[in-house]
Amino acid sequence: MGDLCCSTCLKQNNIAAIRHVLYRVDFATKKEIAEQCGLSLAACTSLLGEMIADGQVLELTFAAPNGGRPARRFSLNPDYAHILCIYTDNNTFESSGLALRTCNLRGQILTEKFCPLSEILPEDLSSLICEMAAKDPLIRSVGIGVAGVTDYNGQIVACSFPALDGFNPKRALEEKLGVSVLTENDMYFTSYGFYTRNAGEKPYSLSVLYWPSHKCAGAGSVVDGHVVVGSTKFAGEIVSLPFPNGAVSKEESLTRMLRGDETVSMMGTAAICTIALINPDIIYITGSEALTVDEKDIAAYCMQTIPAEHLPVFKLQANFHEEYMTGIFEQARANLQFPTL
Numbered sequence: 001m002g003d004l005c006c007s008t009c010l011k012q013n014n015i016a017a018i019r020h021v022l023y024r025v026d027f028a029t030k031k032e033i034a035e036q037c038g039l040s041l042a043a044c045t046s047l048l049g050e051m052i053a054d055g056q057v058l059e060l061t062f063a064a065p066n067g068g069r070p071a072r073r074f075s076l077n078p079d080y081a082h083i084l085c086i087y088t089d090n091n092t093f094e095s096s097g098l099a100l101r102t103c104n105l106r107g108q109i110l111t112e113k114f115c116p117l118s119e120i121l122p123e124d125l126s127s128l129i130c131e132m133a134a135k136d137p138l139i140r141s142v143g144i145g146v147a148g149v150t151d152y153n154g155q156i157v158a159c160s161f162p163a164l165d166g167f168n169p170k171r172a173l174e175e176k177l178g179v180s181v182l183t184e185n186d187m188y189f190t191s192y193g194f195y196t197r198n199a200g201e202k203p204y205s206l207s208v209l210y211w212p213s214h215k216c217a218g219a220g221s222v223v224d225g226h227v228v229v230g231s232t233k234f235a236g237e238i239v240s241l242p243f244p245n246g247a248v249s250k251e252e253s254l255t256r257m258l259r260g261d262e263t264v265s266m267m268g269t270a271a272i273c274t275i276a277l278i279n280p281d282i283i284y285i286t287g288s289e290a291l292t293v294d295e296k297d298i299a300a301y302c303m304q305t306i307p308a309e310h311l312p313v314f315k316l317q318a319n320f321h322e323e324y325m326t327g328i329f330e331q332a333r334a335n336l337q338f339p340t341l
Helices: 002-024 030-037 041-054 122-135 169-177 186-197 250-259 263-277 288-292 295-302 321-335
Strands: 057-062 072-076 082-089 097-104 109-116 139-146 148-150 156-159 180-185 205-210 218-223 282-286 313-316
Touching: 002 030, 002 041, 002 072, 030 041, 030 072, 041 057, 082 122, 082 321, 097 122, 097 321, 122 139, 122 169, 139 169, 139 186, 139 321, 148 180, 169 180, 180 186, 180 321, 186 205, 186 218, 186 321, 205 263, 218 263, 263 282, 263 288, 263 295, 282 288, 295 313
Parallel strands: 082 139, 139 180, 205 282, 282 313
Antiparallel strands: 057 072, 082 097, 097 109, 148 156, 205 218
């Protein structure tokens, strides 16, 4: 029994590796896929045959001859499944609600809209997801981003839309709709979105400091392709940092953040702590307050205690909608449950 389980796991890992290769390219030959996955040509042929029969992979026309025997090309079936990306949005003073996007497996946008809501109730979130799944039966994975804290079971612990506190979308919707559901906080998805949209030539790390002018700041970090969450998923709650001018309570730190008259020193302190603990290659500063500071001022503040050779590249980018949606898509696609072949 043990050998059978190991064999099944190995097979599924190899199939996942083939999918991962085909996620990144428009098409590939059998030889190219086998080489990138470390598989024999015979094993790759067998697995591709099963994936074609299941509809996961498409066999394309022969590649143009280049002096030898033309090779068949294989492509991911982008409409084997669709991904629903949704997040609670109160990133500006002007509006709040639910932002959503559906994509095929290649990340191509199929639908996108914003549903304005001053408050978001569990039934609002559930109804919208059920409505989207009814309209598009190919939706098989849902990623939900919340401005708040989630636990390892997918429950929303605390949210800037307080009616969602205690709600568990995974428990409420997975079995009902037959889809995979992943719920994480905004900085988890956003930092991963920045990472995947700005991939370097080597494994690298980055951190994101989210600094809005109307609510609590937050942070997220990705190291070697993995989002840092911590043992209790408290990583990134930078409002709890000991900011300058004396030890203060979390409530006073929040008040000072919102007041905005110490933005450089508070951003700089958050950056210093991040550099000392994570030492990222890049720090992105996002949110509306990113429009009020200069990279040079943040770097100069950090150089009071951090040697210049250890400073990351600082980048300012106020809007992060695309990075947020990209992070949700990538993680929800990775969470998609495929049938065992």
